[in-house]
Amino acid sequence: MRIRTAKYGIGDVVRHRTYPFRGVVFDVDPEFANTEEWWNSIPTEIRPSKDQPFYHLFAENDETEYVAYVSEQNLVPDDSGVPLRHAQVRALMAPDDGGTYHWKIDAGIVH
Structure with a gap:
């Protein structure tokens, strides 16, 4: 396996290379770690390789x-500077x- x-x-803000959405990264898988059902639901002609980082946004x-x-190959940085309105972002994270x-940290516990 290639590392x-x-x-x-x-915390990085990214947008999808093709589809009109953006988001903030809250977890990273070093390679594909979702279900085969999810994988097979992606049309073959646009299905990314599994041997790359995948991001939870x-x-x-x-x-x-x-x-x-989302696979790494489908993300680009979002440098718009526009704050995210996502309720979970507002509840759990803060912009710098x-x-x-x-x-956000509350009583020593990371949310």
Whole structure:
């Protein structure tokens, strides 16, 4: 197995290369770690390889907020500076001056 370093980290704001959504990274899998059913639901012609980092995002588009699981090849940095409106981001994370987010800490417990 080839070891790769994830391009994005917890708190980075990214957008999808093709689809109109963006989000903040809240977890990273070094390689694909979802179900085969999920994997097979992606059309073959756009299915990414499994041997790359996959990111869990608090994601949003113009209509809704949700959690997304996205391959590294399909993400690009979002440097718009526009705050995320996602309820879980507001509840669990706070923006810093550099445009990324960090976990809020309450009584020594990371949320």
